[in-house]
Amino acid sequence: MSWDISIMKFSRQxxxxxxxxxxxxxxxxxxxxxVRETISSIFQGTNWSGPARGVWNSHSGSIEFNLGENDPSEGVRLQVRAGKEVAPLIVELCLSNGWQGFDYSSGDFIEKSEAPESGHESWSSYRDQVIGSDE
Incomplete structure:
Protein backbone atom coordinates (compact mmCIF):
# COMPACT_ATOMS: atom_id res chain seq x y z
CA MET A 1 0.00 0.00 0.00
CA SER A 2 1.15 3.50 -0.70
CA TRP A 3 0.08 7.13 -0.61
CA ASP A 4 -0.26 7.88 -4.33
CA ILE A 5 0.32 11.19 -6.09
CA SER A 6 0.39 11.93 -9.82
CA ILE A 7 2.46 14.88 -10.98
CA MET A 8 1.35 16.60 -14.18
CA LYS A 9 1.73 19.86 -16.03
CA PHE A 10 -1.16 21.75 -17.55
CA SER A 11 -1.35 24.78 -19.82
CA ARG A 12 -1.86 26.85 -16.67
CA GLN A 13 -2.06 26.35 -12.91
CA VAL A 35 12.75 14.81 -15.16
CA ARG A 36 15.06 12.33 -13.38
CA GLU A 37 17.59 15.14 -12.79
CA THR A 38 14.87 17.46 -11.50
CA ILE A 39 13.53 14.85 -9.09
CA SER A 40 17.05 13.96 -7.92
CA SER A 41 17.83 17.61 -7.19
CA ILE A 42 15.20 17.55 -4.43
CA PHE A 43 15.19 13.85 -3.58
CA GLN A 44 18.94 13.43 -3.50
CA GLY A 45 20.24 9.91 -3.75
CA THR A 46 17.31 8.59 -5.79
CA ASN A 47 18.34 5.27 -7.32
CA TRP A 48 17.25 5.17 -10.96
CA SER A 49 17.19 1.45 -11.71
CA GLY A 50 15.88 2.11 -15.20
CA PRO A 51 14.90 5.00 -17.45
CA ALA A 52 11.37 5.16 -16.02
CA ARG A 53 11.71 4.09 -12.37
CA GLY A 54 13.53 5.49 -9.38
CA VAL A 55 13.43 4.84 -5.65
CA TRP A 56 14.36 7.36 -2.97
CA ASN A 57 15.05 6.01 0.50
CA SER A 58 15.13 7.98 3.74
CA HIS A 59 15.03 7.29 7.47
CA SER A 60 11.20 7.46 7.34
CA GLY A 61 10.63 5.25 4.31
CA SER A 62 10.71 5.46 0.54
CA ILE A 63 9.16 7.01 -2.54
CA GLU A 64 8.96 5.18 -5.86
CA PHE A 65 8.91 7.45 -8.90
CA ASN A 66 7.37 6.06 -12.10
CA LEU A 67 7.85 8.17 -15.23
CA GLY A 68 5.87 5.98 -17.62
CA GLU A 69 6.79 4.65 -21.02
CA ASN A 70 6.77 7.89 -23.03
CA ASP A 71 9.82 10.05 -23.61
CA PRO A 72 9.34 12.95 -23.20
CA SER A 73 7.40 12.35 -20.01
CA GLU A 74 3.89 13.69 -19.46
CA GLY A 75 3.68 12.68 -15.82
CA VAL A 76 5.21 11.05 -12.78
CA ARG A 77 3.44 8.72 -10.38
CA LEU A 78 4.70 8.75 -6.80
CA GLN A 79 4.09 5.77 -4.55
CA VAL A 80 4.94 7.13 -1.12
CA ARG A 81 5.79 4.71 1.66
CA ALA A 82 7.33 7.29 3.96
CA GLY A 83 6.20 9.58 6.75
CA LYS A 84 4.22 12.76 6.24
CA GLU A 85 7.42 14.82 6.56
CA VAL A 86 8.03 14.17 2.83
CA ALA A 87 4.97 16.27 1.89
CA PRO A 88 6.92 19.60 1.86
CA LEU A 89 9.51 18.06 -0.48
CA ILE A 90 6.77 16.96 -2.89
CA VAL A 91 5.26 20.46 -2.73
CA GLU A 92 8.70 21.96 -3.45
CA LEU A 93 9.10 19.64 -6.46
CA CYS A 94 5.77 20.82 -7.86
CA LEU A 95 6.14 24.53 -7.13
CA SER A 96 9.71 24.85 -8.36
CA ASN A 97 8.79 23.32 -11.73
CA GLY A 98 5.28 24.61 -12.43
CA TRP A 99 3.92 21.10 -11.95
CA GLN A 100 0.77 20.04 -10.13
CA GLY A 101 0.52 17.02 -7.85
CA PHE A 102 -2.83 15.27 -7.62
CA ASP A 103 -3.16 13.60 -4.23
CA TYR A 104 -5.43 10.58 -4.68
CA SER A 105 -6.21 10.43 -0.95
CA SER A 106 -7.42 14.01 -0.58
CA GLY A 107 -8.64 14.63 -4.15
CA ASP A 108 -6.71 17.92 -4.16
CA PHE A 109 -3.55 19.31 -5.67
CA ILE A 110 -0.96 18.85 -2.94
CA GLU A 111 0.84 22.13 -3.71
CA LYS A 112 -2.45 24.08 -3.37
CA SER A 113 -3.43 22.51 -0.07
CA GLU A 114 -3.23 24.41 3.22
CA ALA A 115 -2.30 21.07 4.81
CA PRO A 116 -0.36 19.08 2.18
CA GLU A 117 0.18 16.21 4.62
CA SER A 118 -3.59 15.67 5.01
CA GLY A 119 -3.65 13.13 2.18
CA HIS A 120 -0.94 11.16 3.94
CA GLU A 121 -2.95 11.24 7.15
CA SER A 122 -6.06 9.94 5.34
CA TRP A 123 -4.05 7.23 3.64
CA SER A 124 -2.28 6.10 6.83
CA SER A 125 -5.60 5.99 8.69
CA TYR A 126 -7.05 3.76 5.97
CA ARG A 127 -3.88 1.62 5.90
CA ASP A 128 -4.07 1.13 9.66
CA GLN A 129 -7.71 -0.01 9.37
CA VAL A 130 -6.84 -2.50 6.66
CA ILE A 131 -3.61 -3.99 8.00
CA GLY A 132 -3.93 -3.07 11.65
CA SER A 133 -1.93 -0.61 13.71
CA ASP A 134 0.81 -1.35 16.20
CA GLU A 135 -0.55 1.34 18.48
Whole structure:
Protein backbone atom coordinates (compact mmCIF):
# COMPACT_ATOMS: atom_id res chain seq x y z
CA MET A 1 0.00 0.00 0.00
CA SER A 2 1.15 3.50 -0.70
CA TRP A 3 0.08 7.13 -0.61
CA ASP A 4 -0.26 7.88 -4.33
CA ILE A 5 0.32 11.19 -6.09
CA SER A 6 0.39 11.93 -9.82
CA ILE A 7 2.46 14.88 -10.98
CA MET A 8 1.35 16.60 -14.18
CA LYS A 9 1.73 19.86 -16.03
CA PHE A 10 -1.16 21.75 -17.55
CA SER A 11 -1.35 24.78 -19.82
CA ARG A 12 -1.86 26.85 -16.67
CA GLN A 13 -2.06 26.35 -12.91
CA UNK A 14 -5.42 25.22 -11.56
CA UNK A 15 -6.60 25.80 -8.00
CA UNK A 16 -8.60 22.58 -7.92
CA UNK A 17 -9.29 19.54 -10.07
CA UNK A 18 -12.84 20.82 -10.63
CA UNK A 19 -11.38 23.85 -12.45
CA UNK A 20 -9.77 21.76 -15.21
CA UNK A 21 -11.77 22.15 -18.44
CA UNK A 22 -12.74 19.02 -20.38
CA UNK A 23 -10.55 20.03 -23.33
CA UNK A 24 -7.38 20.56 -21.25
CA UNK A 25 -4.37 18.60 -22.53
CA UNK A 26 -1.40 17.52 -20.44
CA UNK A 27 1.85 19.32 -21.18
CA UNK A 28 5.22 17.62 -21.34
CA UNK A 29 7.22 17.68 -18.09
CA UNK A 30 10.47 17.14 -19.99
CA UNK A 31 12.62 14.34 -21.27
CA UNK A 32 12.92 11.38 -18.95
CA UNK A 33 16.53 12.37 -18.34
CA UNK A 34 15.64 15.95 -17.37
CA VAL A 35 12.75 14.81 -15.16
CA ARG A 36 15.06 12.33 -13.38
CA GLU A 37 17.59 15.14 -12.79
CA THR A 38 14.87 17.46 -11.50
CA ILE A 39 13.53 14.85 -9.09
CA SER A 40 17.05 13.96 -7.92
CA SER A 41 17.83 17.61 -7.19
CA ILE A 42 15.20 17.55 -4.43
CA PHE A 43 15.19 13.85 -3.58
CA GLN A 44 18.94 13.43 -3.50
CA GLY A 45 20.24 9.91 -3.75
CA THR A 46 17.31 8.59 -5.79
CA ASN A 47 18.34 5.27 -7.32
CA TRP A 48 17.25 5.17 -10.96
CA SER A 49 17.19 1.45 -11.71
CA GLY A 50 15.88 2.11 -15.20
CA PRO A 51 14.90 5.00 -17.45
CA ALA A 52 11.37 5.16 -16.02
CA ARG A 53 11.71 4.09 -12.37
CA GLY A 54 13.53 5.49 -9.38
CA VAL A 55 13.43 4.84 -5.65
CA TRP A 56 14.36 7.36 -2.97
CA ASN A 57 15.05 6.01 0.50
CA SER A 58 15.13 7.98 3.74
CA HIS A 59 15.03 7.29 7.47
CA SER A 60 11.20 7.46 7.34
CA GLY A 61 10.63 5.25 4.31
CA SER A 62 10.71 5.46 0.54
CA ILE A 63 9.16 7.01 -2.54
CA GLU A 64 8.96 5.18 -5.86
CA PHE A 65 8.91 7.45 -8.90
CA ASN A 66 7.37 6.06 -12.10
CA LEU A 67 7.85 8.17 -15.23
CA GLY A 68 5.87 5.98 -17.62
CA GLU A 69 6.79 4.65 -21.02
CA ASN A 70 6.77 7.89 -23.03
CA ASP A 71 9.82 10.05 -23.61
CA PRO A 72 9.34 12.95 -23.20
CA SER A 73 7.40 12.35 -20.01
CA GLU A 74 3.89 13.69 -19.46
CA GLY A 75 3.68 12.68 -15.82
CA VAL A 76 5.21 11.05 -12.78
CA ARG A 77 3.44 8.72 -10.38
CA LEU A 78 4.70 8.75 -6.80
CA GLN A 79 4.09 5.77 -4.55
CA VAL A 80 4.94 7.13 -1.12
CA ARG A 81 5.79 4.71 1.66
CA ALA A 82 7.33 7.29 3.96
CA GLY A 83 6.20 9.58 6.75
CA LYS A 84 4.22 12.76 6.24
CA GLU A 85 7.42 14.82 6.56
CA VAL A 86 8.03 14.17 2.83
CA ALA A 87 4.97 16.27 1.89
CA PRO A 88 6.92 19.60 1.86
CA LEU A 89 9.51 18.06 -0.48
CA ILE A 90 6.77 16.96 -2.89
CA VAL A 91 5.26 20.46 -2.73
CA GLU A 92 8.70 21.96 -3.45
CA LEU A 93 9.10 19.64 -6.46
CA CYS A 94 5.77 20.82 -7.86
CA LEU A 95 6.14 24.53 -7.13
CA SER A 96 9.71 24.85 -8.36
CA ASN A 97 8.79 23.32 -11.73
CA GLY A 98 5.28 24.61 -12.43
CA TRP A 99 3.92 21.10 -11.95
CA GLN A 100 0.77 20.04 -10.13
CA GLY A 101 0.52 17.02 -7.85
CA PHE A 102 -2.83 15.27 -7.62
CA ASP A 103 -3.16 13.60 -4.23
CA TYR A 104 -5.43 10.58 -4.68
CA SER A 105 -6.21 10.43 -0.95
CA SER A 106 -7.42 14.01 -0.58
CA GLY A 107 -8.64 14.63 -4.15
CA ASP A 108 -6.71 17.92 -4.16
CA PHE A 109 -3.55 19.31 -5.67
CA ILE A 110 -0.96 18.85 -2.94
CA GLU A 111 0.84 22.13 -3.71
CA LYS A 112 -2.45 24.08 -3.37
CA SER A 113 -3.43 22.51 -0.07
CA GLU A 114 -3.23 24.41 3.22
CA ALA A 115 -2.30 21.07 4.81
CA PRO A 116 -0.36 19.08 2.18
CA GLU A 117 0.18 16.21 4.62
CA SER A 118 -3.59 15.67 5.01
CA GLY A 119 -3.65 13.13 2.18
CA HIS A 120 -0.94 11.16 3.94
CA GLU A 121 -2.95 11.24 7.15
CA SER A 122 -6.06 9.94 5.34
CA TRP A 123 -4.05 7.23 3.64
CA SER A 124 -2.28 6.10 6.83
CA SER A 125 -5.60 5.99 8.69
CA TYR A 126 -7.05 3.76 5.97
CA ARG A 127 -3.88 1.62 5.90
CA ASP A 128 -4.07 1.13 9.66
CA GLN A 129 -7.71 -0.01 9.37
CA VAL A 130 -6.84 -2.50 6.66
CA ILE A 131 -3.61 -3.99 8.00
CA GLY A 132 -3.93 -3.07 11.65
CA SER A 133 -1.93 -0.61 13.71
CA ASP A 134 0.81 -1.35 16.20
CA GLU A 135 -0.55 1.34 18.48
Missing amino acids: FESVADIPDDEKLQVLGTRSS
